[in-house]
Amino acid sequence: MPKTNQLQVDIASHSIQGLKDNNEDAVGFLVPEELTVLEGKGIVLAVADGVSSAEGGKEASHTAITRFFSDYYQTPETWSVKHAGQKILSSINLTLFKRSHEFTSEEKGYLTTFTALVLKSRIAHFFHAGDSRAYLFRGGELKQLTRDHVASIGSGRSFLARAMGMDNSIQIDYSQFTLEADDIILVSSDGIHDFLSFETIAKIMSAEQSCQARIETLVQSALDNxxxxxxxxxxxxxxxxxxESLNDYNSKLTRLPFPPPLDKGITLDGYKVLEELFASSRSQLYLVEDIDTGEQMVMKTPSINFEEDTGYIDRFIQEEWIGKRINSDYVVNIIKQQRPRTCLYYLMEYVHGVSLDKWMQKNHFPKPKIAIAIVEQIAMGLSDFHKMETIHQDLKPANIIVNDELKLKIVDFGSVFVAGLAEVFIPLEHEGVLGTATYSDPKYLLGKNTGIQGDLYALATITYEIFTGKLPYGDKIEECQTAFEYDRLRYISATVANPIIPIWFDRTLARGVSFDLEQRYDNIPEFIQDLKKPNPTYLLDDPKVTKNKSQVLFWQLLSGFWILMLILVVALFTQG
Known part of the structure; x- marks a missing residue:
């Protein structure tokens, strides 16, 4: 193969179930076709060995491989390989751990070893947990790059001490080394290296044949042995x-300047500014047009107020990655960059329509069928966040766009929290204005990460407002700053603002916005179900029903009394 100024490899994978009934291993590689992706992200090869005693071993290994490959190439160019890999693996580990706890037996669950190498420019980065391995063959010598995470219990017995899905957090071994031409790298499950000597592996790896032939020989030799x-x-x-080595994208792009305020007609990196859509102290949104394709999209830029704030910069960069991970009809799409960036910004699809808060101003007391359809779409968008272990945390009508066909999309990721990432939980600043902290869970605003229940509170609050035009605790909630101030608030029945709302629907809303987490719904599907169909428990002790029954009984007794008096009068008259 001719020498070029880019990374090129011969690479192959092979996997068989061997003597076992099922193949619980997963192995693969990915070589990007686009040069910009190859330079920015590199080549990945990985192996995962599902723990045989775990009921979900096969699913765990395949989840680890597919999620790592998918999520890694979606991470911002500004993240280092180490930063991206560790964040992704922490998130995958938490997903597997939660699935593992769906089983009652401690020996069953979603557990897998994991070993991956990312080859970027002239550097190899490896990530490792468990007893799968990575080897480097260079200059006639074979070196094991990883260490086995096993613990000995005597008599030649040992057990796996570390694996993906074993605990809610995981320590991932990470290291890197400089690549040299003709280096040969192997990642293997213990089905290979536990049955072949070091010398045999080295001999096969150094053979003058293709990588496909080498890996097939290694697999067959292990089986024969x-x-x-x-x-x-x-x-x-x-x-x-x-x-020459590429500069690390994280340090390179993070040093890029913040773009200045962009006036109409200005062109940045091939995108022409058509108009400013939104501006705040934290960011700006511009409607732009790709000069090459004519496609319209939205450019989000960071505010120059935070040029020296590294935490803000990291959060801004993370927004793009979060958006790329979530594939939903109800969440705005992040557009992949086609040209190098000279400033910090990212691109989103342009969603036509108006924000939900403006829609509500023009549509007081919408038909229940229309209102429920809107709420269901918001719920489905949130559910797509939650499937990726991601909590929105700042859902509000201003962050939801509704078009003329009443289709909507959630369009903001600024406060999103991704479970499993090693980050400090930071609650929103309570700005005391409608549309920001007004819709957020008070527990969250006071510093408690309430997860899905926090997003559900926001959804229930928005639902209440769609049906009533009011807030469930009144406008005073905008002024609350402490737990004591929140405790003084009382839920206002939705029937006060909209008398046609049935009692079971009001009680569903009340439970959705309850400050007490034990009282509040803990999942969105149950909340939506109770909105659409009366929950029988909410019909018990209905004050309206009780009042009606009492009135009926009163009139029945009164009617009986008058009938009795009439009979007595008739009898006396007859006798007379």
């Missing part, structure tokens, strides 16, 4: 390296 496990691996040989 008595391997009773699944047998999997991926092998990669460096055939060409860039002339």
């Amino acid at each position: 008595g391997s009773d496990d699944n047998i999997s691996g991926s092998i990669c040989q460096i055939t060409s390296l860039p002339n």
